[in-house]
Amino acid sequence: MSAPYHGSCNCGAVTLTIASEPLWVRQCWCRQCQKAAAGNATCNGLFRTEGMTVSGAITWCGYTAESGNTVKHGFCPTCGTQLFGRNPTRQGAQVVRLGALDDAQDLTVDATIWTSEAPDWAYYDPKVEQWSAQPPGPAPKPA
Ligand SMILES: [Zn+2]
Ligand SMILES: [Zn+2]
Known part of the structure; x- marks a missing residue:
């Protein structure tokens, strides 16, 4: 499967369409993500906001x-489904929680981050790049 991607929250009040491929796909084990993801890592794709319809x-x-x-988590106020993440260093792009997408099964995880905050029982794919904390930001890409 490839772009466009389609998604929604659990109750259907929020729907989204994304025109482009993700700039990266990561799993994040930071403590804030564990709280957002019911104890697990969040699974995230960074997508350009241009061409993203919500x-x-x-x-x-x-x-x-x-x-x-200031990092922000965006969620559906009706059903609570986690949908987005924003970081002011990422102009023109925002994180989409992959659970919200209906057709992201074929994406490849590029990195597992914040492993220093993961519980002992956490499993990471050994073939995937690992970072104990936040990796350096992506180099600015031409529009
Ligand atoms: Zn909802
Ligand atoms: Zn995180």
Whole structure:
């Protein structure tokens, strides 16, 4: 499967369409993600917001990350499904939680991050690049 990708929250109040392929796909084991993902890592694709269509209300909740940046999680206020993540260092792109997408089964995970905060029982694919914390930001890409 490839772009466009389609998705929704559990109750269907929020739907989304994404025109482009992800810039990266990562699993994040930071503590904030574990709380958002019911104890597991979040599974995230960073997508360009250009060509991304979202309908329905999103509630954004922010926290201060170790970097000092305010990172925001976006979710459906009706059913609570986690949908998005925003980081001010990522202009023109935002994270989409892969669970929201109906056709992302073929994406390849590029990295597992924040392994230093993962529980002892966490499993990571040994073939996937691992980072104990936040990797350096992606180099700016031409529009
Ligand atoms: Zn919903
Ligand atoms: Zn995280």
